[in-house]
Amino acid sequence: MQYYKIKYFVLSLLSIFIISCNSNTTDNSDNDSQNIENEVFSEIDSTSSEIYKFNNTLFSIPSPYEVSILMKKAGVEFNPNMTNSVGNAQTYTDNFTKALNLGVYGADLAYLNMNEQIPQSGKYFATIKITAEELQISGAFNPNTIKRIESNLGNEDSLLYILSKAYRNSDKYLKENNREDIGALVLAGGWIESLYFLAQVAQETQNEKVKDRLGEQKYPLENLIKILTPFYNSSPQYSELLESLIDLAYVFDGIETEYTYEKPVTDVENKITSITSSSRLMMNPEHIDMISDKISKIRNTITD
């Protein structure tokens, strides 16, 4: 009897293992397996990722590349003094600061790349590579990706594509390895540096498009705060960062928006929908000054 029990267990284990490795699992898999799978998924759900605990609500932060592209399109002149010096990287000793500055340097590289600053781009990429290694995000910047980036430093479009993918891989890697706190900091660093660029340029040039883009950061900031909130108590540094962003959000709250819905237009053949609804920002120069002041302080706390 004991023999049959052992045999039964071993066979069960083997069959389940085979099912799990079979890529062609179909809806016909038996219901028991599906139930157990659901239970295991639930287990993963409750233990592996904070992001699943928002009742399946996820928040997006615009890519730093979008800001650099906008500034280039708006004809904003390149300012070499805006980026964080690569020399500062050696002063970042803890993972909190390294992760934030990985995001900062990513935004800097996007800005340099968009402005065809090839030798500088190389230096920033080398710093990103070292910082990623120190944070043990080896999966995102594997030798093949590094080689592709290095050989495309002069090619704006290719670098943009490869680097975006590398940052996405890093985001994925961190989420899969229960390091969402670090992933959230990389996102935060990129967004803070982008907002810093926009605020500096808006103040200096009074460019209307840049000013609008600055005001439009109200919702991405709310999203960023929601992403960071689960880690509020993880360290005093985290609490301080979050509190400074909440303080910044109060300024953005003073910017009123007026939204008007318009029916979208869809081109089915080309699989594209034009979203034509409009939104107007009511922003005054004081808002820009206050945002610029607050984001400069936050950014300097991270980079200095």
Place this chain on the structure above:
Amino acid sequence: MNKILRNIVIIGLFFSFQMHAFSQVDKTMLQCEKYLVPPFVSDGQEYKALLNGDEVAEFNVTLYSGSTYRIIACSGDEEGQLIFSIYDVEKNLLYTNRDYQNSTYWDFDIKNTVNLTIEAEFVKKEEHSGFVFIQIGFKQ
């Protein structure tokens, strides 16, 4: 002896299904990635949610004026298993792939910056559970 065997089976079940889950995740990711190709560039983030049955995943995004975005929604081996719908801040429905044979991806030309909510749910709610992926790409 029975207790040891039971524990072995439970541990084995856990790891084998975890492997199954991750292999499904990777396959779904690849399915999504084939549509995120130049001239579209990833926004650098990975959006993943676990849905059971009739649950709905919500993704909050800001899309900027003057840009074209590609939104890709994937789940499981087959395409067309997921409904994704896009709403504005006033909850007006702007798009749903339900109207276009559950298309896996769709492009959006944004005239003015908008804050949107993307909702994703399974077509056959009663038969499904698993990971849902959304990827967002933008065109220069």
